[in-house]
Amino acid sequence: MTSKTGTTHAHAERAKVEADPNRVIVFDTTLRDGEQSPGCSMNLEEKLSVATQLEAMGVDVIEAGFPIASNGDFEAVREIAKTVKTATVAGLSRASRKDIDRAWEALKPAASPRIHTFISTSPLHMKHKLQMEPEDVVQAIADSVGHARNLCDNVEWSPEDATRTDHDFLCRVVETAIRAGAGTINIADTVGYTIPGEFADLIALLRNRVPNIDEAILSVHCHNDLGLAVANSLAAVQAGARQVECTVNGIGERAGNCAMEEVVMALRTRQDSMPYGTGVDSTQITRASRLVSGITGFAVQPNKAIVGANAFAHESGIHQDGMLKNAQTYEIMTPESVGLTKSNLVMGKHSGRHAFKTKLKELGIDLSDNQLMDVFGRFKDLADHKKDVYDEDILALVDDAAVRH
Ligand code: KIV
């Protein structure tokens, strides 16, 4: 159980973050929505190590799981609630008292617990999935949020499939949830359907039309079915959203969720044009990515932004030459800023003489101009036939040249 001092500290931190209009609250759902992606399930120990990493890197809210889903999920949320000291710990529940009670049971030991409850609001979902009339959905929202708020002072409510919800109805349900006590309203693009301009307009519409909107923090939860989850989240932030929901490496249902590393680095890299920032220590990003990828077995694609193996790799001669003169020519962020030690100048058929000479220097080899010309020519021949040219290959070429001279 968390001490009274721990709880007070966590609450004070939360209040400070919420009071800063330019501070984007990072809500990580790797352990809930991320884990829901096929093949990504994690055991208790694995979840605890991810939660510990998320806390260490400064994530504001960790969604630890969906306690009613299974005993394992319940246990994981409870253990994470007991362990995490500085971040808020959230647990998901549907709009039913039984779900909410179970979530609260798991979250109770947390220094800063949050109940996250949701229900679908689009015509399609209400008719076919819930088989409920809109009026009954409104009633369920008032009841579930009110019930959650009687248990916990920090309640988040999400209209599932919000981006395919009728606008008048969306305004009405958001107003209802805030009146019932929700402190965070999370607009979910559940099926990754929206596009940036449209999503920004939706956030602006809610801010203009919902009379009590200023009593809650507006959050967004974007899926990546069109590859737009990060772009949509950024557009929403620019339109006034204050919390972004995301996952490490963008794992999640179908094409995944908004990738935490991308949204954090976009906000950091574009501080010149946007005033927003997060509390995430970006130098922990690579470590988090590798941890989640190692645990889930989900490989990160090489060209994945920020954390892919090629994100700081350069093979073209022109780029390598530019990089050696000034790294800003071809990099908009430093490798150190995401926790890597340096960029990678890959030796291949596109590499130029400048990079080759630098590589030789790194390997402790000093050649005369004639020798360099000879070895460089042979390196190019080799690179034409071999996809990856390793340091050992280059050393062999140099040895070979030395024997011949
Ligand atoms: O995608 C979604 O709608 C969700 C909600 C539970 C927020 O994950």
Ligand code: ZN
């Ligand atoms: Zn989701």
